[in-house]
Amino acid sequence: MPDRGFAAGTGATNVGLHRFAVLLAAATLLLVFAGGLVTSTESGLSVPDWPTTYGYNMFTFPLSKWVGGIRFEHSHRLIASMVGLLTIVLAVWLQRREGRRWVRRLGWAALAIVIAQGLLGGLTVLLFLPPAVSVAHACLAQTFFCVVVTLAVVTSPRFRDRAPRSFSATFGANPLARLAAWATGLVYLQLLVGAIMRHTKAGLAIPDFPLALGRVVPPLDAFPVAIHFVHRVNAVAIAAVVGVLVARAIRSRRPGLARLSLVLGALVLVQIGLGAATVLSRKDVLVTTAHVACGALVLGTALSFGIGAMAAERRRGNVIPMRPSLSGRAAAWK
Amino acid sequence: MRQRVVFLIFGTLTSLALLACGGKKDEDALMEEETAKTSTSAAAPAAPAAASAAAPAAAPATGGATVTGKVAFDGTAPTEPAIKMDADAYCKSQHATPVYEQEVVVNPNKTLQWVLVYVKEGVNGSYPAPTAAVELNQQGCQYHPHVFGIQTGQPLKVVNSDGTLHNIHALPKKNAEFNIGQPFKGMETVKKFDNPETGLRFKCDVHKWMGAYCGVFNHPFFAVTNDQGAFEIKNLPPGNYVIEAWHEKYGTQTQNVTITGSEAKTVDFSFKG
Ligand code: HEM
Ligand code: HEM
Numbered sequence: 228m229p230d231r232g233f234a235a236g237t238g239a240t241n242v243g244l245h246r247f248a249v250l251l252a253a254a255t256l257l258l259v260f261a262g263g264l265v266t267s268t269e270s271g272l273s274v275p276d277w278p279t280t281y282g283y284n285m286f287t288f289p290l291s292k293w294v295g296g297i298r299f300e301h302s303h304r305l306i307a308s309m310v311g312l313l314t315i316v317l318a319v320w321l322q323r324r325e326g327r328r329w330v331r332r333l334g335w336a337a338l339a340i341v342i343a344q345g346l347l348g349g350l351t352v353l354l355f356l357p358p359a360v361s362v363a364h365a366c367l368a369q370t371f372f373c374v375v376v377t378l379a380v381v382t383s384p385r386f387r388d389r390a391p392r393s394f395s396a397t398f399g400a401n402p403l404a405r406l407a408a409w410a411t412g413l414v415y416l417q418l419l420v421g422a423i424m425r426h427t428k429a430g431l432a433i434p435d436f437p438l439a440l441g442r443v444v445p446p447l448d449a450f451p452v453a454i455h456f457v458h459r460v461n462a463v464a465i466a467a468v469v470g471v472l473v474a475r476a477i478r479s480r481r482p483g484l485a486r487l488s489l490v491l492g493a494l495v496l497v498q499i500g501l502g503a504a505t506v507l508s509r510k511d512v513l514v515t516t517a518h519v520a521c522g523a524l525v526l527g528t529a530l531s532f533g534i535g536a537m538a539a540e541r542r543r544g545n546v547i548p549m550r551p552s553l554s555g556r557a558a559a560w561k
Numbered sequence: 562m563r564q565r566v567v568f569l570i571f572g573t574l575t576s577l578a579l580l581a582c583g584g585k586k587d588e589d590a591l592m593e594e595e596t597a598k599t600s601t602s603a604a605a606p607a608a609p610a611a612a613s614a615a616a617p618a619a620a621p622a623t624g625g626a627t628v629t630g631k632v633a634f635d636g637t638a639p640t641e642p643a644i645k646m647d648a649d650a651y652c653k654s655q656h657a658t659p660v661y662e663q664e665v666v667v668n669p670n671k672t673l674q675w676v677l678v679y680v681k682e683g684v685n686g687s688y689p690a691p692t693a694a695v696e697l698n699q700q701g702c703q704y705h706p707h708v709f710g711i712q713t714g715q716p717l718k719v720v721n722s723d724g725t726l727h728n729i730h731a732l733p734k735k736n737a738e739f740n741i742g743q744p745f746k747g748m749e750t751v752k753k754f755d756n757p758e759t760g761l762r763f764k765c766d767v768h769k770w771m772g773a774y775c776g777v778f779n780h781p782f783f784a785v786t787n788d789q790g791a792f793e794i795k796n797l798p799p800g801n802y803v804i805e806a807w808h809e810k811y812g813t814q815t816q817n818v819t820i821t822g823s824e825a826k827t828v829d830f831s832f833k834g
Contacts, residue, residue: 272740273766275728292726292744294649295767338829355730443602 241384245319248379251313252365255328255372256523258310261303262368263519266425267512270296271356277349280304307345314341317378330381333374340371358426365422369415376527380534389538397537404481406472407533414464414526420458421522429455430510436503462499465525469495472532484535491528498525565793579732589754622686623629624798625823631790632676632806636834638667644770651725652768664810665834672790675708675757676808677776679783680794681815684803688780690714694751697773699727699743704763708809710783711775713755721748727771732762736777740766759774759807774809804807806830 262450265271273296274280280288285308293301314337317350320468321334344367391397398404424430429451439445439456447453469492476488501518508514588752643659645785646652666674693715698705702723711717719729721743729750730740735758741750753759754777776783784792794804805815811832818826 248819269769270766273728273732275730275740275742281726294725295765296648296769297726300647355740392777554668 239380241324241387244324245379245382245384247313247317247320248375248382250318251310252372252375252379252527254306254310254313255368255375256520257525258303258306259368259372260495260516260520261299261306262365263516264512265299265303265358266361266365266519267515268296268299270299271361272300272352273297273302274304274352277352290505304348307348311341312343313551314338314375318453321378321382325382327381330378333378333381337371337374337378340367340374344368344371346479356426358423361426362419362422365425369418369526372523372527373415376530377534380531386534386538394537401536403472403475403484403536404533405556406468406475407529407536410465410468410472411526411529411533413461413468414522414529417458417461417465418489418522418526419463420454421519424454424458425519427451427454430515431506433459434506434509436506458502462502466495466499469529476532484532487528487532487535491525491532494521494525494528496519601812612801620666622798624820626797626799626820626821627825628794628797628804628818628828629825630678630792630828630830632671632673632678632716632786632792632808633790633829633831634667634671634834635831637664637727641665643654646702646768646770647667648723649702649768651723651729652744655701655723660701660703663703667834668788670789672786672813673808674786674788674790674829676709676790676792676806676832677710677774677783678778678786678792678794678804678806678830679710679759680776680797681715681803681805683800684780684782685800688712690753692716693779694718696720697729697775699723699729699771701769702727702768702771705771706770706785708774708785709776710785711754711777713757713777713779714753714783717754717775719743719750719752721746726767727765731762732764733777734760757814760809776807804828806832808832 228328236337275399276282278285280297281292283289285304288301310359318338321331325331325334344364344526347360347367351357354360380500381390398408422430427450432449432455433439433445436443439459440452445452445456447456473488474490477485479485498518499512499522501521505511505515593763616722618650640789641661641664643661646656646660663675668674685808690712693713695711696718697709698720698722700722702725716765719741721727724746726742726744728740728742730738731752731753732738735756736754739752743750757779759776761777762773763773763775782794782797784794799822800822801819803815804818807813811834816828816830818828819827
């Protein structure tokens with residue numbers, strides 16, 4: 228448990244800020260699921276206008292009109308607005324209370340990304356879902372999730388106590404962090420490939436599993452088959468890297484990391500199971516959407532593990548101070 | 562300090578709400594706005610000047626010949642699934658008996674309904690677009706008619722006769738795609754297509770089962786088979802023609818026909834199930 232004692236006075240705010248970032252991460256995961264539902268139910272264009280909803284202000288669109296595909300598209304937009312709002316609050320809160328400049332900047336970056344993401348969402352509606360825009364929207368969504376997860380991890384009291392002095396120096400000397408970087412990178416690539424597959428309707432280009440078109444390696448001339456197969460091969464690569472990561476983490480004698488690595492390993496197994504189920508259920512809406520959301524969870528967990536691995540063993544010297552608030556606290560010091 | 566944060570948050574909330582657009586308008590205002598949007602041309606912006614826009618080389622030639630025929634269906638009729646309208650209680654309430662998909666409608670006399678039959682090749686001259694609109698009606702959360710033909714430049718009047726929302730999403734290949742909303746009963750929108758194409762699909766993304774098809778022609782020689790599987794193309798001038806029959810599932814078939822005067826010709830097609 229974090230040593231709250233030394234940060235007396237600022238500890239309360241610290242924990243609140245961290246909890247708020249965790250809340251935002253959870254809300255974002257829900258939003259990814261809601262977005263996945265829009266794609267899976269093919270209701271992306273059930274609301275033809277944006278930023279209005281059938282001419283209404285989106286916040287006053289009557290509940291009685293939530294029918295058919297609109298139920299998915301409109302609720303996705305509302306949850307997105309909520310997440311946007313929480314992001315504004317987090318950025319402002321960080322600006323006022325966070326001592327590390329890069330963390331404050333990351334807060335503003337999150338806000339910039341969520342705004343860009345909202346615009347991309349609108350654009351995809353106005354342009355009738357061109358695959359390139361939909362893929363960008365899918366990838367930026369999880370990029371945003373990564374930023375929020377990072378904020379949640381680095382604002383945690385536990386990380387504050389043990390933050391490395393220099394990320395780059397720590398990274399070079401830390402095999403666990405490097406493994407985690409590989410895992411995170413491969414999962415991000417998997418997301419990109421998955422999104423391309425999803426939005427070029429190649430999800431069932433290989434309809435069988437574990438074989439691919441009855442073979443170990445299917446003929447790869449057709450793009451849909453090729454992109455789908457890349458997704459499967461990369462899943463194997465991810466499983467391998469995460470397998471090594473789990474083994475090393477368990478041997479590292481850092482129980483927190485070992486536990487997190489087991490969570491990551493389990494999530495990867497679940498995710499591969501969901502991927503197989505997606506194919507075998509011929510893209511059942513809930514299974515497929517769960518695969519999208521669990522993909523985000525795998526990504527976020529790999530990233531958290533990487534950041535956690537860079538955190539040093541507890542050393543008091545590493546403590547990061549909270550930023551004394553500009554007016555209120557300065558007055559209290561006088 | 563706390564006050565300032567509250568103010569900031571409140572301010573952002575308000576501006577977001579405002580940004581999200583001009584407050585809720587009342588239904589009438591919305592309707593007027595929609596109805597006023599008449600004659601929006603759906604031509605692809607980059608499309609070259611359409612043939613129909615060029616000065617007519619010859620006066621529109623109409624003749625006295627009639628081509629009639631039937632489209633037979635060979636095989637066992639697939640059973641169309643009953644449409645589940647649970648996603649919208651209004652749609653469900655509009656049907657006391659089950660409604661079926663209209664992809665393959667085999668008539669009792671073993672003919673096929675919803676086949677678009679048209680002159681594919683051989684028409685000379687240009688034919689001005691009729692000013693009378695073709696109507697595509699949304700009723701009972703289905704499109705009426707399911708398949709239709711229209712001339713380039715002819716108004717297409719899309720009507721919402723339902724007490725629920727529809728979006729009308731056109732997926733043309735040679736005209737500009739559009740997606741419009743009709744949230745209220747009685748709404749009308751008029752659209753036009755400038756370039757000929759067949760198999761132009763309309764869908765509603767609110768009610769996924771809703772689908773319609775149209776063919777766009779730069780002449781008036783087309784017809785859709787009825788519940789007897791019959792069609793009739795009238796006023797054909799003399800000439801050598803290629804007649805094509807198009808079905809959304811079974812594709813196309815063509816036949817040649819030569820018209821010399823004001824005769825009545827019969828051209829029959831048969832699609833295998
Ligand atoms: C601001 C935060 C937002 C996030 C994090 C987000 C996230 C997502 C995600 C994860 C998907 C699923 C992608 C997939 O399954 O491949 C999605 C789909 C979609 N989102 Fe968003 N979204 C946001 C905002 C918006 C907004 C403001 C709109 C406005 C219209 C919007 C419209 C859509 C549409 C239409 C789809 C379906 C795309 C398709 O089927 O191709 N999104 N979103
Ligand atoms: C660790 C492994 C995996 C990860 C992290 C992962 C991640 C993802 C993600 C994030 C998406 C959606 C991208 C988007 O937002 O649009 C996706 C799509 C998909 N994945 Fe995976 N995936 C994994 C393994 C698999 C496996 C083993 C299969 C099985 C064959 C599979 C099958 C699919 C399919 C079919 C889609 C597209 C669904 C559609 O067309 O709607 N995935 N994957």
